[in-house]
Amino acid sequence: MRVKFRNYNADNYITLILIHIGMAFALHFFRPIGKLIFIGVFLYFFLKIILVPNQEKVRMVLLGCAYFVGAEVLFRMTKSGLSYEASKYLVILFTLMGIFYRGVSGKGYPYFIYLILLVPAIVVASITLTFDASFRTNIAFVLSGPVCLGIASLFCYDRKVPQKTVLEVLNYMMLPIITTTCYLFLYTPSIKDVLTSTASNSATSGGFGPNQVATVLGLGMFTLVVRLFLRSPGTILKVINLILFGAMTFRAFVTFSRGGVIAAVIVVAAFLWVLFWKSNHHQKNQILVSFFLFVIAALSTWMISSQQTGGLLDKRYANEDALGREKEDVATGRLDLFMEEMEGFVEHPFFGLGASRTKNMRVEAGIGHLPSHNEIGRLLSEHGIMGIITLLILIFAPLSYRSTNKKNIFFYAFLAFWFATINHSGMRIAAPSFIYALALLNVTYEKKPPVYRKQLK
Template sequence: MKSTQNYIVLTLVHALLGFVIFSFKPFSKFYFGIALVYFIGSIIVAHNDKKTLVVLKACAYFVGAEVLFRMTRGGIAYESSKYLVILFMLMGMFFKGVSGRGYPYFMYLILLIPSIFVASLDLRFDANFRTDLAFVLSGPVCLGLASLFLFDRKVSYKEVFEMLFFMTLPIVTTTFYLLFFNPSIKDTIANTSSNFAASGGFGPNQVSTVLGLGIFGFTVRLLLKSPTLGLKIFNSIFLILIAYRAVITFSRGGVFAAIITITAFLVILYSKALPKLKTKLLGSLGLLLISFVLAWVISSSSTMGLIDKRYANEDALGREKQDLSTGRLDLILNELDGFIENPFVGIGASITKYRREGRSIVTHNEVSRLLSEHGIIGIVILLILIFTPLSYRSKNKKNIFFYAFLAFWFATINHSAMRLAAPAFFYSLSLINIKNEKPPIHRKRAIQQ
């Protein structure tokens, strides 16, 4: 009962934070500082048995808060969350070490280095070398270090649920900030393009991605951590709000990533569940479906049907758009040209965006970027990233979240590359080793004569 009360209070407090930050945006910097000090201090003072959990919670929290701090300029740097995930993982390594079986990720990190030297030889005169490298490589380095720390790391399901809860808290704050920033979408839409006003004045692609994470987090909460009807309704309300705000960004990537991730999770959950749990899940699945339908109906009504046209790949007049990828296919083909021209070592890290016919446009697809900027080395990197977790899974099948975590990573890097820390962190979570939780032992007290 106490844990349920704490959950409700923390969720509502983070909803309130959204209003506070909207009312006084500089508070975001204070919020960032408090969270940073709290988690660094928590990792340092935590008991050795709890270090991994605290590291996971710290990473998850800043992954969930990344877009909020970017749109409100609360972080100390644009890439703050990636740097902090790296810092927290390094702290975890310092206290807990790494598994020797994670050597593929040592190789992966080393293979990122040649592209830096190639880029330094072909750098455009107007490029900021350090900033460009940090933007392009911070995500891959974050993935490599997180994977090193979490490879075969023993984590219980209870700890996974707690980690996901900490991830959703700042997403609740983001959602309520958006609700106050843009309460009426009708005043800001004129077509079916991605909507910056509905995204807090920030990139709709990134906003929909992090809100998609929130959809997944509350879906898990609704299905597996809502023992009472009241809690189910509470979680459904937040799920509807987050899904609604994700949809009306008009950026489909984060919504589709959430759908793919949830589908992967449900398939494994239902196939592994005992008959008793399957019966219990039916009611929650019905409520989940109702929540999604309500979120869509509200979105369709508030956008005057334009969101229906967006997902049908039509413009505001109902005419079908010829390019379903909204220009992303052209970017991919442009990057593949770079691979064909320089197949061995690629064109160099961060150089891709300077090949867009004079325009500086960053990539949306991590796969094509790896091929273009790393050449054949990029193919080796992809093979490591794909087959290492699958190989680990073949020997350890206890993690029901495995395919969900991996699906989110793959879906996200194909529409938003590694702009956010989220795909790197979720990829690394597919490598954890779910441990059995020991039931408490109740000993009878001896009767004294």
């Protein structure tokens, strides 16, 4: 039995899962321990980046960023971070450390231009933001995500990493999301007791924003699918990963926030499509078996979720209210916000309204502190023509890189996650920024040693 367990736990996978489930219990029953966990994890990765050999620094930077990307919503939910935007700042810090030690590719110059193009909106904001608006806080809130994306992209652009490192990065991203999932079960063990409508529900989201929770759970669903198809050689590992996937999907469903779930479906589809067509005949047969198990798990989770919510989940995805009446706005107010931002672009097409000005205007109008849900709309309204140029860079720079380097099987999945997420949740969390940057990695694969056969005479 010991040998078998060692095989299943070859990269300490099961041990790490148990540790992160234990973290959920610790956070639920003794909330103050969260800050100690945050500081401990930060010091671990910070010192590791400094102390590891030079050839290991890229790997350690990516792992540190991945962990805080996965843990960001958990730390916000439990108020464990040292600041609300801490994970974005740490991704910036770690990637800057990586740039200091390993430099950047000269081919990544579009992202230098991208970062420079963000500056005019700050200058305009210094003029347009009202006196009672905190200039530093507002600017940091809307630009921390874009800056995080730019610096992470500079670090990752054409950076050679083996595929096993990318899989390890996704694994480190997934572990704190397992903690988040377990914490949600502890926070709201009974779903039926807190559901009254088909609207997004903070009670089923750990008392936090359903949109962010669903987004990070959707990311966790994707990482588990990757693990299921690429790193689950035995039946036991497949069962473990399917159970984790089912638990994570269930919690994503019951947030009643559709954006994160739909994004997960798009990203998983993009990954499986590329994986299937890049595989040989034998691998395709294995993929089909795993896909069959995956579909059964997904359908079973939907039926359980539907039963637990008394059918409200079906109505939510059919865009109906609790009484079965069709809702007028399928975008739940996001379209109105986007149209407001387009009006801002039309009125100020050259330099835009200035960073964070759209949210500031909503406060002035008495609507409240409504941040943008769509990063494209925000870029255009607050940055004007500069926003159009930055958007073109973000879309065409990775596609141009892909035309000369087609080895990264995760490329379209990573890019799809970024694009889907910024269109329903903006860049409130670090995940879309960092995962966009991962699409720019130069992924390498281990070459199998040649097999020499003695010729028959």
